[in-house]
Amino acid sequence: MDTSIGYEISFGGKVIVFGGAFRQILPVVPNGGRQEIVNASLCSSYLWSKCKLLRLKKNMRLTIGRSTSDIEDINNFAKWLLDLGEGNNYNNHNYFSKRAILAPKNEVVHEINDRLLALFPGEEREYLSSDSLCQTENPNSTQLKLYSPDVLNGLKVSGLPNHRLVLKVGVPIMLLRNIDQQNGLCNDTRLQIKRLYNRVIEAEIISGGNIGTRTYIPRLNLIPSDKKIPFAFQRRQFPIAVCFAMTINKSQGQLLSRVGLYLRQPVFTHGQLSVALSRVKSRDGVKLLILDKDGKPTDKTSNVVYKEVFNKL
Template sequence: MRLTVGSSASDAEEIKQFAKWLLDIGEGNVGGLNDGEASIEIPSDLLITDTSDPISTLIDFVYPSILENFNNQNYFSEEREYLSSDSLCQSENPNATQQKLYSPDVLNGLKVSGLPNHRLALKVGVPVMLLRNIDQQNGLCNGTRLQVKKMYNHVIEAEIISGGNIGTRTYIPRISLIPSDKKIPFEFQRRQFPLAVCFAMTINKSQGQSLSRVGLYLKQQVFTHGQLYVALSRVKTRQGVKLLILDNDGKPTNKTTNVVYKEVFRDL
């Protein structure tokens, strides 16, 4: 479905072949039938093979505008810094010792998965990801990608660039967030914009999104059912995806793991 949107009749055969290859990956049929983990070869035209600086080559593919604008002073200027307000939750009933032990400076330094950082540095045009469900009906869900348009003291004006509400302007407020990480032995709250700069994301976060370019960095192999298929099927064209796969010695390779458990498809 992604591949056919906006495509021309002249590209029909190429689209058909790429779509079949994607479905074969999703169904575990590349390189022969397999059930579980299998090693497959990726076509050479989809690979990053530069051995001198492969990560830079991958970044240049995904974000070519950086190279085009690195001499433009305004492109990397006008950054604005937003600092969070961190405090122990009242349910902790903190005494004087705890308040000293977990001072705001200590809480500011905590970086927790799913929680925005204490220091959030933004600029107009930067891509960000929403970290909480704010308004699901209007597409403001955990994982939604946006582009910053204007920055105010108390709200961020942004445009949705993923999902079914692409192009919609919205305002993101500061909200109070409490991490759910059980490794932290106390409860604290962070009042901050629920955003993280999103030049890259995990495969799981990319699920459901349609992107014009995808650079897949596989420093380690995928490890769950369907992960490779999800990553590769985000794009609208074959030319829109490149993979950088590293072997055990950190060198680019054309082989990677595809994990497909056929029992998932039974009784569908």
């Protein structure tokens, strides 16, 4: 048998289906600029010339459960989203006029969550993590002093729960790790806390295909993937974060009935504004608060679109 057959065929001749929207957020390249992000996209790959492009022309997100009397508004909103995603000019500020608050950056999201958690009724419960250097570091006495538990406790890393986690019954939370994908416990799944125990948290899924399912979330040993950290450490903590608010990137793929978009600073990468505004089915489902450089409300904001990513479509 000739084992060389298929070696020069992409994926060995298998049919592979890629899905996605170039109007939305492109691949994340740490510390990458515009050109690096565009180059990391599928349409810049050597495989792109061998792909067959199929276009989905009907916005199913907007039409599901809508009456025929809303067709005109739906079509207008869909066209506006397309124009926004492609960076076309628009002057209609009326559009800037299941619930979540979205913001471009983590620091703003954390401020909103802390404020709303303090206002939320109920008794707080505090969970502290156990942090230590990984054994792969072979830490000596000097490293143990330099990276003491107090130093590790103070580290705040994207995708990792904080050392101090404050929760209340009824608060919405988001998973930061895949726990049980078959049962809907995936990264970015939203849940609502039902009970708080010493070693587990009982919660109900409120997003995805397993809405209404009760589950228990344990503490896990979590190791950050951020390459900026010059040493490996692990944090034993519940893999969750409070999510009254979330970043626009985290909201990608979710369908919400109400969205509040808080733009204290403008969006900073391709597709963010398009993703935020397309989380809802109609323009009535989104409210925006936009601040200018002086911190005053305004009805204008910047949009970021790398139009060169559409050149090969």
